[in-house]
Amino acid sequence: MRKYPFNSIVFCFLFFVSCIGAFAQLNNNPFIKHIDSATNIIDENPKLAKLYLDSIPQPIEKNIEGRLAEYYQLKGIINDDLDEQTLIFKNFMLALKYAKIEENYDVAGMSSLELFYNTHLVKQDSVLAYKYLNEAKKYYALAKNANGLAEVMQMPAYVALNNKNYNKSNAIVLKDLEYYKSIKDDGYYYMYALFMLTTNYTNLGDINNAHKYFNLLKELENDATIPESLHKKHMVTLYSDIADFHFENKALDSLQMYLQKFGALRSAMNEHDTRNYFRLKLDYYDQINDVALKKAFKDSLRNFEALQMNKTLDASIKINEDLIQTETALESEIKKKQIHRYVIILLGVLLLMLSIIVITKYKKIKVAILEYTKSDKEFSFLKSNHEKLKVKVRGLEDYIIEVKKEVKAISTIHNIAEQKEKIKELYKNIHHNASTFLAKEENYLELINDLNIDFFTQMKALHPKLNDSEITICYYLFIGFKNKEIAAFLNSSTRAIESKRYRISKKMEGIDTNATLVEYLNETFKETKTRSI
Secondary structure, X not given: OOOOOOOOOOHHHHHHHHHHHHHHOOXXXXXXXXXXXHHXXXXXXXXXXXXXXXXXXXXXXXXXXXXXXXXXHHHHHHHHHOOOHHHHHHHHHHHHHHHHHHOOHHHHHHHHHHHHHHHHHHHOOHHHHHHHHHHHHHHHHHOOOHHHHHXXXXXXXXXXXXXXXXXXXXXXXXXXXXXXXXXXXXXXXXXXXXXXXXXXXXXHOOHHHHHHHHHHHHHHHHOOOOOHHHHHHXXXXXXXXXXXXXXXXXXXXXXXXXXXXXXXXXXXXXXXXXXXXXXXXXXXXXHOOOHHHHHHHHHHHHHHHHHHHHHHHHHHXXXXXXXXXXXXXXXXXXXXXXXXXXXXHHHHHHHHHHHHHHHHHXXXXXXXXXXXXXXXXXXXXXXXXXXXXXXHHHHXXXXXXXXXXXXXXXXXXXXXXXXXXXXXXHHHHHHHHOOOOOEOOEOHHHHHHHHOHHHHHHHHHHOOOOOHHHHHHXXXXXXXXXXXXXXXXXXXXXXXXXXXXXXXXXXXXXXXXXXXXXXXXXXXXXXXXXXXX
């Protein structure tokens, strides 16, 4: 299957350069350097690449945030290179998961393709496999990756080959062979097309065509766009297939030659190739009746199987450790969320209590402000009346002085008739001026009005639309004066007072329309009446 393509460079040089860079230019996240270093050497030295990735400490999700898709993709490629079949599917699943989150569509496409391959080959689940193939096509299209889409094109031919429908596979490949050959920036697609053609013709027994396409594939050995290790992996599989063909046809000389070439690429063999190599060797030694070598290869096969079993067990342990670690992290996260929930509830309760306290305090403060405002208004009214009273008292004092002067002057008159006349005139003046001796614009009843603060304060509060003159009329009515008397006090006509009473009744909203104005005043201010003069 397709491996992640990288340019082949002298990896020792890259290793030292990456190490120097890691120490000389440390950034905020030095562990990203390990991903870059693993990427540079993964094709030629997957074990060293694995060491780079394993050196990244836990928690992985935090230490290499934003590069998790690449990390798990590299892990999956290494698993494939090192024949760790149990871990391949897991790591490519994680690569696809984080590629979607990080919107890394190239990695998402490649991981989907690997999952397609492993699901179809290992799990034999074609429905799920094609789901991954469609996802690979979608993500490669989003990434505008033409080469990735070319690989998706090759998968129907691979499926036909895997189902042993070799003629159908050949027809699909040959139709687009020239297109694959035209992709110059990555020779893998042409190599994989030749690989499928060679395999198909070998299984069909057409060894001439098989050799034709096999020789074309060999010529790609020096193609700089194809990693050497990737080329060898495909070569070793074809050596195995052709060796099988010669064994079935009893061509022992050809079998021996291909087994030698097959064995020379032992480092490039995967688990399947290695088992096939041991099987062919045992069959060959059985054919030539070499009991000693057959026994030696049986021992080697036994050791290999034991090694593979250990690998499977190690992988299972690793998966279990990862599951335990995930469960632990999940439990920790759940505990954190519970603590956060409790803190939020506690803060909510405290906020509610604080709100109740603030609202209660606000209401008390509002009442205090209203009481203060009322007291302040009453104080202002008293202060104003006090000033008026001072003026009136001063006027009264001045008037009394004038009266005393008149009395003194009359007392000096010796003529009794004249004196009586003067006394009569003084009486008339006193009677005439009784309503004006305190102030020219007011009479003595207004002094009484000013002293009855409760009545005027309440009237202003209950009926703010009434003016001072109208409230004064109400007060006179409340005291018990008639319209004619009020008219005399106010220097007005009786008709004018009656008209004003009508307007006052209209302005006083909320009073019983069946009650007279006097009845309303007597009922409303009955407590005040006891304090009135």
